[in-house]
Amino acid sequence: MSPKPADDLRRSAEIRLVQMPPTAPEIAADELLHEFHLYQIELEMMNDELRRALITIEEARDRYLDLYEFAPVGYFTLNSAGMIAEVNLTGASLLGEERGLLLKRRFAQFIAPEDRDEWHQEILRVALHGDRKSFELALQRADGSRFQARLDCLPRTDSGNRPVLRVALTDISERLLAEEELRIADIAFESREGMVVTDAQGIIVRANQAFCRLTGYRANEVVGNTLALLKSERHDEAFHQNLWSSLVRDGHWQGDIWNRHKNGKAYAEWMNLDAVKTPDGRTTHYVGTLSDITRNDEAKAEIHRLAYYDPLTQLPNRRLLMDRLGQALAAGSRSGRHGALLFLDLDGFKNINDNHGHGVGDLLLIEVTRRLHEVVREGDSLSRLGGDEFVVVLENLGAESAEAAIQAESVGEKVRESLARPYQHAGREIHCTASIGIALFHGHDEAVETLFKQADLALYQAKGATKNCLRFFDPAMQATMEERGVLEKDLGMAVKRGQLQLHYQAQIDRSRRIIGAEALLRWLHPKRGLVAPDVFIPLAEESGLIHSIGHWVLKTACAQIKAWATHPATRDLRLTINVSTRQFRQPGFVDEVRRVLVNSGANPSRLKLEVAENLFANNATDITNKMQELKTLGIGFSMDDFGAGHSLLSYLKRLPLEQLKIDRSFVSNLATDDNNAAIVQTLIAMGQAMGLKVIAEGVETEAQLEYLDQHDCTHFQGDVFSQALPLPEFEKLLDAPPRKTRTPRPPRSPTA
Numbered sequence: 001m002s003p004k005p006a007d008d009l010r011r012s013a014e015i016r017l018v019q020m021p022p023t024a025p026e027i028a029a030d031e032l033l034h035e036f037h038l039y040q041i042e043l044e045m046m047n048d049e050l051r052r053a054l055i056t057i058e059e060a061r062d063r064y065l066d067l068y069e070f071a072p073v074g075y076f077t078l079n080s081a082g083m084i085a086e087v088n089l090t091g092a093s094l095l096g097e098e099r100g101l102l103l104k105r106r107f108a109q110f111i112a113p114e115d116r117d118e119w120h121q122e123i124l125r126v127a128l129h130g131d132r133k134s135f136e137l138a139l140q141r142a143d144g145s146r147f148q149a150r151l152d153c154l155p156r157t158d159s160g161n162r163p164v165l166r167v168a169l170t171d172i173s174e175r176l177l178a179e180e181e182l183r184i185a186d187i188a189f190e191s192r193e194g195m196v197v198t199d200a201q202g203i204i205v206r207a208n209q210a211f212c213r214l215t216g217y218r219a220n221e222v223v224g225n226t227l228a229l230l231k232s233e234r235h236d237e238a239f240h241q242n243l244w245s246s247l248v249r250d251g252h253w254q255g256d257i258w259n260r261h262k263n264g265k266a267y268a269e270w271m272n273l274d275a276v277k278t279p280d281g282r283t284t285h286y287v288g289t290l291s292d293i294t295r296n297d298e299a300k301a302e303i304h305r306l307a308y309y310d311p312l313t314q315l316p317n318r319r320l321l322m323d324r325l326g327q328a329l330a331a332g333s334r335s336g337r338h339g340a341l342l343f344l345d346l347d348g349f350k351n352i353n354d355n356h357g358h359g360v361g362d363l364l365l366i367e368v369t370r371r372l373h374e375v376v377r378e379g380d381s382l383s384r385l386g387g388d389e390f391v392v393v394l395e396n397l398g399a400e401s402a403e404a405a406i407q408a409e410s411v412g413e414k415v416r417e418s419l420a421r422p423y424q425h426a427g428r429e430i431h432c433t434a435s436i437g438i439a440l441f442h443g444h445d446e447a448v449e450t451l452f453k454q455a456d457l458a459l460y461q462a463k464g465a466t467k468n469c470l471r472f473f474d475p476a477m478q479a480t481m482e483e484r485g486v487l488e489k490d491l492g493m494a495v496k497r498g499q500l501q502l503h504y505q506a507q508i509d510r511s512r513r514i515i516g517a518e519a520l521l522r523w524l525h526p527k528r529g530l531v532a533p534d535v536f537i538p539l540a541e542e543s544g545l546i547h548s549i550g551h552w553v554l555k556t557a558c559a560q561i562k563a564w565a566t567h568p569a570t571r572d573l574r575l576t577i578n579v580s581t582r583q584f585r586q587p588g589f590v591d592e593v594r595r596v597l598v599n600s601g602a603n604p605s606r607l608k609l610e611v612a613e614n615l616f617a618n619n620a621t622d623i624t625n626k627m628q629e630l631k632t633l634g635i636g637f638s639m640d641d642f643g644a645g646h647s648l649l650s651y652l653k654r655l656p657l658e659q660l661k662i663d664r665s666f667v668s669n670l671a672t673d674d675n676n677a678a679i680v681q682t683l684i685a686m687g688q689a690m691g692l693k694v695i696a697e698g699v700e701t702e703a704q705l706e707y708l709d710q711h712d713c714t715h716f717q718g719d720v721f722s723q724a725l726p727l728p729e730f731e732k733l734l735d736a737p738p739r740k741t742r743t744p745r746p747p748r749s750p751t752a
């Protein structure tokens with residue numbers, strides 16, 4: 001029943017009184033009173049209802065106000081100019097400002113500068129289309145702090161029918177943060193490890209791709225199942241019960257576990273299981289990570305292979321060889337039998353690499369490996385030390401060293417023969433041989449390193465001999481090598497300590513006039529005395545010391561030329577120095593000579609460089625160019641030891657030579673050996689044909705001198721005239737050259 005207003009009720013009673021019949025006035029009055037009473041009651045009731053309705057309205061208004069003020073959403077009314085006309089408490093607190101201070105301020109002031117354009121555009125769109133519109137942008141509080149907000153805008157009109165905009169504002173920073181964390185978690189979940197998430201009952205809710213790869217199942221095949229799907233028969237029920245009870249108790253389990261792949265195969269995994277708990281300790285999920293240990297084992301094997309095997313030939317490398325050799329020595333001392341260490345080095349392998357390319361070089365090494373496998377016995381171990389060096393360890397040879405040596409030699413010979421067979425590549429034959437050094441061992445009598453050194457020395461000897469041969473380690477040779485080592489160390493100090501000297505051997509013309517000298521190096525060793533160049537020059541070449549030694553010779557010779565320039569008796573002398581092949585080949589050699597000449601002030605035309613035939617064995621063009629460059633400075637060239645090497649005549653013609661020096665081996669037995677006499681004549685004729693001067697070295701006797709002179713040799717050097725002398729003695733010679741006298745040369749010792 002809807003309440004009627006009291007005035008209406010009264011008016012209706014009065015109308016009824018006026019309409020009463022006049023015949024029964026008393027009854028009518030009673031009835032009327034009664035009815036009036038009823039109306040009064042009814043009126044009271046209606047008043048009550050009205051009051052209750054008013055209360056309800058009041059309550060609703062309160063609720064609305066509470067909701068309005070304290071809702072988690074900021075609520076704004078903006079006028080058409082974008083000013084804040086009204087705002088709830090939450091809105092004011094979100095913007096970090098007192099409500100009173102917000103009114104009449106533009107809402108746009110609180111939009112972060114970079115988002116203001118968007119705000120204006122979106123608001124315009126709301127105003128134009130009259131639609132509700134939501135968008136997200138950054139807001140900036142009065143204190144400068146920022147937050148990400150969602151704005152729900154609704155166009156309305158106010159009581160004066162003016163357009164207003166209602167804006168509901170929500171702080172979404174936390175939501176965005178949570179979304180970002182989820183994204184990160186998603187990426188982390190797709191890691192390389194297998195990952196699986198189950199609910200508290202162990203039912204799989206998620207599995208990553210790595211998990212699928214490991215188990216062979218697709219994600220949709222495992223989701224909804226329990227991890228029991230992966231159970232293999234390798235563990236009993238107790239294992240699984242223990243796993244789950246410790247997981248429930250400790251919230252964690254880890255260990256090796258055999259699981260079964262979808263294909264039925266069991267595989268070992270390393271598994272980690274963790275419980276995910278709420279702050280109050282309730283488990284909501286379990287997260288498992290799995291990694292395949294079978295594959296780890298493969299990786300370990302790969303690492304092992306890389307560390308101990310040569311990648312090209314798959315042979316054990318030096319490290320593994322040392323290890324195996326140690327074991328072989330131990331086995332030898334137990335069995336009392338001998339073993340042998342064979343060092344192999346391919347002869348001229350560098351040339352194969354240079355001429356055919358490294359690819360062919362590699363193929364050859366692989367073929368060498370194949371042949372080695374063919375020749376050596378099952379129990380013998382092969383390895384590659386690097387480059388073209390291989391090692392074979394033979395075990396279980398005879399108990400007597402002589403017998404063992406014969407056995408080792410037999411295997412070594414087989415290896416040598418097998419490797420010497422031509423190699424086929426692209427329809428062509430490549431020839432390559434090997435030199436082999438052998439050291440025998442007998443149990444622990446030798447340390448691994450000593451044995452290595454011995455085999456290396458034997459190999460060195462094989463290389464120094466004819467190549468393509470075997471050599472056994474010989475203790476006498478070791479003593480020589482050790483001496484060499486000491487000598488090499490001393491030689492390193494020789495330049496610094498001023499132990500080097502130049503001796504001068506006169507060179508004469510047909511009229512026995514001294515036209516110059518060859519500077520020959522001597523080393524005055526503090527203990528050994530005068531050491532001959534034949535002993536230490538090869539050592540200097542091998543060790544690289546030749547560069548500093550050669551530099552010293554060049555400098556000393558140039559200083560001498562400069563000194564001689566001041567005396568009429570010496571200023572026309574030509575001084576010849578020997579330049580080793582290695583020194584000549586060194587980049588920057590031309591510049592070095594140029595610098596030394598300039599610094600010394602020596603006249604370049606007084607300097608002659610003596611080079612050996614082997615200088616032209618490789619890179620002849622480069623060498624010729626260098627010679628040309630030096631020749632333009634005024635320097636002359638003589639070809640030393642001519643005839644002893646393998647000079648190509650066609651090539652000789654192109655070299656900027658001034659002189660050929662006939663090797664002394666042809667001169668020494670001229671009188672007795674017809675062959676040599678013929679060679680010497682040919683060499684002289686060749687020199688003349690090429691327009692070169694010819695000098696003979698090692699002329700010891702008058703007879704030799706005479707013979708050479710008769711056959712048109714123009715210059716001479718040798719003991720018949722003078723040996724190589726220290727400078728003062730050589731200079732004395734210039735004043736009074738000896739004629740036809742000769743002091744016999746003392747016999748040579750290896751070091752002096």
Ligand code: C2E
Nearest residue numbers: 520521532533534537553578579580698699700718719724
């Ligand atoms: P080489 O350049 O062929 O020098 C000639 C060698 O023959 C010298 O020996 C010389 O003393 C010797 N000789 C000269 N006349 C006679 C003779 O009538 N009878 C005999 N039996 N020998 C004679 P040396 O001084 O011992 O030099 C040996 C080699 O050492 C030289 O041979 C040369 O290749 C090298 N050499 C010497 N000095 C130097 C140097 O400064 N630098 C370089 N790189 N090598 C040098």
Ligand code: MG
Nearest residue numbers: 518578610640
């Ligand atoms: Mg010489």
Ligand code: MG
Nearest residue numbers: 640641663697
């Ligand atoms: Mg010579």
